[in-house]
Amino acid sequence: MLSFENVYKRYPDAGEALSDVNFHLDKGEMAFLTGRSGAGKSTLLKLIAMMEKSSRGKVMLDGHNLSTIGERRIPYLRRHLGLIFQDYKLLNDRTVFDNVALPLIVIGINHQEISRRVRAALDKVGLLGKEKKYPLALSGGEQQRVGIARAIVNKPRLILADEPTGNLDPDLSLEVMLMFEEFKHVGVTVLIATHDIDLITRLGYRVLKLDKGHLMANQT
Amino acid sequence: MKHRREKSVIGRLGEQLEAYLLNHAHGLFSSLGRLCRTPFTSAMTILVLAVAIALAGGFYIMVANIQQLTGNLETSNQMSLFLRDNVSDSAGQKLAEQLKANPAVESVKFINKQQAMDEFKANSGFADALKALDSNPLPSVIQLLPKNVLESNDDINRLMSEFKQLPQVEFVQVDMQWVEKVQTIMLIASRGVMLVGILLGFAVTFITGNTIRLELHNRQDEVFISKLVGATHAFIQRPFLYTGFWLGFISGFLGWLIITIMLLILENPVEKLSALYGGSFQLLYLSFSEFLLLMMIAPGLAVLGAWGVLNYQLRLLKPQ
Numbered sequence A: 001m002l003s004f005e006n007v008y009k010r011y012p013d014a015g016e017a018l019s020d021v022n023f024h025l026d027k028g029e030m031a032f033l034t035g036r037s038g039a040g041k042s043t044l045l046k047l048i049a050m051m052e053k054s055s056r057g058k059v060m061l062d063g064h065n066l067s068t069i070g071e072r073r074i075p076y077l078r079r080h081l082g083l084i085f086q087d088y089k090l091l092n093d094r095t096v097f098d099n100v101a102l103p104l105i106v107i108g109i110n111h112q113e114i115s116r117r118v119r120a121a122l123d124k125v126g127l128l129g130k131e132k133k134y135p136l137a138l139s140g141g142e143q144q145r146v147g148i149a150r151a152i153v154n155k156p157r158l159i160l161a162d163e164p165t166g167n168l169d170p171d172l173s174l175e176v177m178l179m180f181e182e183f184k185h186v187g188v189t190v191l192i193a194t195h196d197i198d199l200i201t202r203l204g205y206r207v208l209k210l211d212k213g214h215l216m217a218n219q220t
Numbered sequence B: 001m002k003h004r005r006e007k008s009v010i011g012r013l014g015e016q017l018e019a020y021l022l023n024h025a026h027g028l029f030s031s032l033g034r035l036c037r038t039p040f041t042s043a044m045t046i047l048v049l050a051v052a053i054a055l056a057g058g059f060y061i062m063v064a065n066i067q068q069l070t071g072n073l074e075t076s077n078q079m080s081l082f083l084r085d086n087v088s089d090s091a092g093q094k095l096a097e098q099l100k101a102n103p104a105v106e107s108v109k110f111i112n113k114q115q116a117m118d119e120f121k122a123n124s125g126f127a128d129a130l131k132a133l134d135s136n137p138l139p140s141v142i143q144l145l146p147k148n149v150l151e152s153n154d155d156i157n158r159l160m161s162e163f164k165q166l167p168q169v170e171f172v173q174v175d176m177q178w179v180e181k182v183q184t185i186m187l188i189a190s191r192g193v194m195l196v197g198i199l200l201g202f203a204v205t206f207i208t209g210n211t212i213r214l215e216l217h218n219r220q221d222e223v224f225i226s227k228l229v230g231a232t233h234a235f236i237q238r239p240f241l242y243t244g245f246w247l248g249f250i251s252g253f254l255g256w257l258i259i260t261i262m263l264l265i266l267e268n269p270v271e272k273l274s275a276l277y278g279g280s281f282q283l284l285y286l287s288f289s290e291f292l293l294l295m296m297i298a299p300g301l302a303v304l305g306a307w308g309v310l311n312y313q314l315r316l317l318k319p320q
Helices: A041-048 A071-078 A096-107 A111-124 A140-152 A170-185 A197-203 B009-037 B039-071 B089-101 B113-124 B127-131 B153-164 B175-218 B220-228 B233-276 B288-316
Strands: A002-011 A015-025 A030-034 A056-061 A081-084 A158-162 A189-193 A206-211 A214-219 B079-083 B105-111 B141-146 B169-174
Touching: A002 A041, A015 A041, A015 A206, A030 A041, A030 A170, A030 A197, A041 A056, A041 A158, A041 A189, A071 B220, A081 A140, A096 A111, A096 A140, A096 B220, A111 A140, A111 B009, A140 A158, A140 A170, A158 A170, A170 A189, A170 A197, B009 B039, B009 B233, B039 B175, B039 B233, B039 B288, B079 B089, B079 B153, B089 B105, B089 B141, B105 B113, B113 B127, B141 B153, B153 B169, B169 B175, B175 B220, B175 B233, B175 B288, B220 B233, B233 B288
Parallel strands: A015 A214, A030 A189, A030 A206, A081 A158, A158 A189
Antiparallel strands: A002 A015, A002 A056, A206 A214, B079 B141, B079 B169, B105 B141
């Protein structure tokens, strides 16, 4: 499903962010990505989200080599990804419904179908009934769940979450993690970058640990 | 459930088309709504564009009006022989008769000083001013029409220099020459219109482009997030292109309105002036087809400007 083969990423002014990273994730596998700030977690996620290209090596997603992918094909591949951010990245001038609907509008799905799927996604994250609210009227936990609903509304094959619980209290964090576990059970691959050692040990999934751009531990 | 999955290909294509059209309609109206939500900024941009359009269109219609005036001038080979001041009426009349005998001459008409004065008084509208003059400054003239066989310029010129050598003649003027001069001036003027039009067209394109660039920066988050959920450039730039369209469309209409109002203000005095000269000059307005053309060119240029900027900027805007 997702594999890194001898991947290097070098920034012109910041030096090497990733060096010789190798790992593989299967379909329906869930894993944590850890490491200190600046260890390369965000860079690694950016390579998968096609926000950056690797300097060397191969990043393979569903049989596509992301290191050589053309600009024009990127939007179509991104439609199979569900991205979740620490700062939610919601559009604050649009309702919850419109925020969650965005990935579907982009594809050009008809109105009834959008409505049905947005409601289903909001139901899954426990926000049904808040469609007409604006993000800033919601709590941090609720905003994060809007972000999650937006990530799953298009039934992605891979969910990438960058510090999804960074702004949440422990109870909410666990709730969010259990939600990810549910997605894993229906065959979605999930990769979560997090600092939260407690949660990692509690859930007991595979951990990819980065240190100064090197993949240190790759334990199951 | 099974029914849903077996939806025909045409049915699905139809749904996609419906979604696509809905998306366009949404872009069209939401961009208009967005312009209305920032009325001051939008009004400033639209006014600047409208003034540029009105300048180009106004210059165009001005030249068209003058052209209408000069277009009536016939290019004839009529010559005017202005006689020396000391030539008496009878001598002038005699000369005219002599000239008529010339085989190259078709017809001759002698106008003495007094006739010339009367004609000028009647046509110029300066009757009162002329009263103040002690003596008649106008010369006697022999108007002469060469035979049609003298079509070429060389023949005309030969005839002209022949007449010039007559002792009674002060100078000779061929009407065709000044008609040609006027027409050449008009040619320059219409070239000028074209150049000014191109220049102001560039202005419209770049002003719109810059406005769209600012708009794009104001909505950077939206662009980033749309990119991250898999939006293509075509999708992202659509609402911005529609914004460009509206800017061009509204300012095109406003530009037309400015031109029309200016012409309405000018119409009365122009007609008065025309009446003073005994003419029946009708002020030209932009015709319906010219209006339509304007309403296509203005949005066209605006969309072009928006498209150019988007094409360049969207590639630079990468989500962080």
